Amino acid sequence: MNTRTDLGLLFSALAFAAHKHRAQRRKDKDASPYINHPIALADVLANEGGVDDPVVLCAAVLHDTIEDTETTGEELQERFGREIAEVVMEVTDDKNLDKAERKALQVAHAHKLSRRARLVKLADKISNLRDIASNPPAAWPLERKQEYYEWAKRVIDGLRGAHAELERIFDQEYARKPG
Numbered sequence: 001m002n003t004r005t006d007l008g009l010l011f012s013a014l015a016f017a018a019h020k021h022r023a024q025r026r027k028d029k030d031a032s033p034y035i036n037h038p039i040a041l042a043d044v045l046a047n048e049g050g051v052d053d054p055v056v057l058c059a060a061v062l063h064d065t066i067e068d069t070e071t072t073g074e075e076l077q078e079r080f081g082r083e084i085a086e087v088v089m090e091v092t093d094d095k096n097l098d099k100a101e102r103k104a105l106q107v108a109h110a111h112k113l114s115r116r117a118r119l120v121k122l123a124d125k126i127s128n129l130r131d132i133a134s135n136p137p138a139a140w141p142l143e144r145k146q147e148y149y150e151w152a153k154r155v156i157d158g159l160r161g162a163h164a165e166l167e168r169i170f171d172q173e174y175a176r177k178p179g
């Protein structure tokens with residue numbers, strides 16, 4: 001039985017994600033530590049969205065572990081329980097598909113996501129738009145940044161009705177589209 005407190009569970013998720021992402025960096029010119037990004041999602045959810053559901057906050061911290069590290073859904077289920085593992089799996093792209101297909105499927109599948117997965121997606125897209133605005137991937141030309149903004153908006157338009165404030169914050173970031 002899991003006897004951890006909600007805060008204990010969140011710190012276990014942070015320690016696990018920090019370990020899994022330990023050798024990875026973001027794509028900005030300073031190659032920031034990867035873990036800054038999952039932490040940013042939890043920060044947006046808790047402090048801007050007022051989200052206090054530990055399942056959502058832990059799933060946010062873990063959201064890129066299956067996609068970008070050796071982590072499996074079974075491993076997350078064993079350590080963090082079925083609910084958290086399922087939300088992470090919902091927001092994980094199928095790496096067997098090429099990038100263009102994965103991006104099209106994020107748009108097509110947005111309306112099928114659970115509410116918890118929608119919250120994680122909203123925080124992910126808010127954080128990535130902010131990164132592109134202030135710490136963009138090195139060498140991305142303006143058009144590529146703009147394409148990312150457009151694609152992120154298509155994903156978010158597919159899941160609206162989940163959280164009015166986070167959707168407003170997304171729209172505010174989108175309104176700052178470069179160019």
Ligand code: NDP
Pocket residue numbers: 026027028037064099100101103124128129131132135136137141143144147148
């Ligand atoms: P990538 O998927 O390669 O990069 C964007 C992703 O990188 C984000 O979703 C985020 O994912 C992660 N990331 C890491 N560091 C940063 C950062 N500092 N700022 C923002 N995001 C960061 O690029 P695209 O989304 O553009 O996808 C590739 C697609 O682009 C392909 O479909 C290809 O056809 C097309 N393409 C377009 C080009 C163009 O010039 N327009 C050139 C080449 C390809 P996460 O949150 O998961 O970490």
Ligand code: ZN
Pocket residue numbers: 037063064124
């Ligand atoms: Zn992410």
